[in-house]
Amino acid sequence: MKEKKEKTQEQEEPFNLKKEIFEWVKIIVAAAVIAFCLNTLIIANSWVPSGSMETTIMTGDRIIGSRLAYKFGGEPARGDIVNFDHETGPGNEETHLLKRVIGLPGETVDIRNNQVFIDGVVLDEPYLKEAMVSEDYHFEVPQGCYLMLGDNRNYSADARSWPDPYVPKKKIRAKVLFRYWPKIGLIK
Structure with missing residues (x-):
């Protein structure tokens, strides 16, 4: 009796190439479906092509944002860095952009004397690369x-230069959370 049990346990199925390939295909397809769902529903993976957000985000950085941050009642806050779609010039197609939220719905934003004022109060902006040199602007x-502006104000094409300076909430794709290349770290 013991001999039969041992033989049964020692016996293995013969190698089946078709079955092995099918198992690998199932794993690869499942991984692709999961990656697709993550990238279209939960996260936004972006590459930074310009220096408009320096030194917060550098040219060539790879970043991850949360597509869920502003769903289900969440609202962008002043200072959030967001990934959004916007037309940057007359006749231009919409493009993906990264900028910092400066003006919130219903606010008056003025740029004068090279400073940003929100409803008449100077906005503290410790993240700026250098002192801003700008014309005066008034936004309601x-x-x-x-209203979005880049951190590298002297070299950023942002609300000050767009035909429509305002970004509707529905155009905001994600809240930028962290950088994963070439350095790893949270983005504030």
Whole structure:
């Protein structure tokens, strides 16, 4: 009796190449479906092509953002860095951009004397690369929209140069959370 049990345990199925290939295909397809769902529903993976957000985010950085941050009642806050779609010039197609939220719905934003004022109060901006040198601007942010500026103000094409300076909430794709290349770290 013991001999039969031992033989049964020692016996293995013969190698089946078709079965092995099918198992690998199932794993690869499952991984691809999971990656697709993550990238389209939960995270936004982006490459930074310009220096408009230096020194917070550098040219060539790879970043991850949360697509869920502003779903289910979440609202962008002043200072958030967001990934959004916007037309940057007359007749231009919408493009993916990264900028910092400066003006919130219903606020008045003025740029004068090289400073940003929100409803008449100077905005503290410790993240700026250098002192801003800018013309004066006046913005009245409509309900449901936001005003975005780059951190590298002297070299950023942002709300100050767009035909429509306001970004509707529905165009915001993700809140930028962290950088994973060439350095790893949270982005604030």
